[in-house]
Amino acid sequence: GSANLWVPSVYCSSYACSNHNKYNPSLSSTYRALNTALSISYGTGSMTGFLAYDTVTIGGIIDPNQMFGLSETEPGSFLYYSPFDGILGLSYPSISSSGATPVFDNMMNQGLVSQDLFSIYLSRNGATGSVVLFGGIDESYYTGQINWVPVTYQGYWQIAVDNIMINGQVVACSQGCQAIVDSGTSLIAGPPTEISSIQQWIGAVNSNNEYLINCQNIPSMPQVVVTINGIPYTLPAAAYVRQINGQCTSGFQSMSLPTAQGDLWILGDV
Incomplete structure (x- = not known):
């Protein structure tokens, strides 16, 4: 950010x-x-x-x-x-x-600009065609309705997260936490102890501080559910596993960002 x-x-x-x-x-x-x-x-x-x-x-x-x-x-x-x-x-x-x-x-x-807002569309799987739109929203880029989330602090785009769950169990952010929505980050980053818990749940193996994943396991790996403002957002393994040159690594990363409201999470473009 x-x-x-x-x-x-x-x-x-x-x-x-x-x-x-x-x-x-x-x-x-x-x-x-x-x-x-x-x-x-x-x-x-x-x-x-x-x-x-x-x-x-x-x-x-x-x-x-x-x-x-x-x-x-x-x-x-x-x-x-x-x-x-x-x-x-x-x-x-x-x-x-x-x-x-x-x-x-x-x-x-x-x-x-006609409206005091901007919107970002990020294409999937490395495809070309991502868009930033100043002053409006292009309805052709989404289905359903837009969920609006209050900004908790006007610095970064900071919001409140309710919890993070895997297989129906809260594995991180159990008391709620603050997060930055950041299109310039390609990972989900959070406090080391909580990220370590997520790595264990998804079966990532630590190798020199890089968490490796067997690419063949992706279809059977659990979904990670991030609940924001009462609405669950589901991340399948295909979204949170990074695949580069045939090697698969976890898209979750430990990072300490202490604030008065507690440690910040970063929700990147996973």
């Missing part, structure tokens, strides 16, 4: 910038510089640079005077191998680095 927009710039000399598109402010007549430094760290990867203003166009939406970051350093190898150039964060302004107004908040403030 993040709230900043940033792109690689011509001022970046990091290895990660060498194979990505780079923004050149000298080619923009609407560029306005700011003397504000920017530094962002993610679960994987980081960047440093500075803030500026320019017009950002997404689809048919023209967003003038958008504050964004120009990277000067992108350490490590993660961003080098990433298929994307920069990152457009969609979290609340309260977690925006250097006080930059997030893109969607700027769209709302300027009346550029």
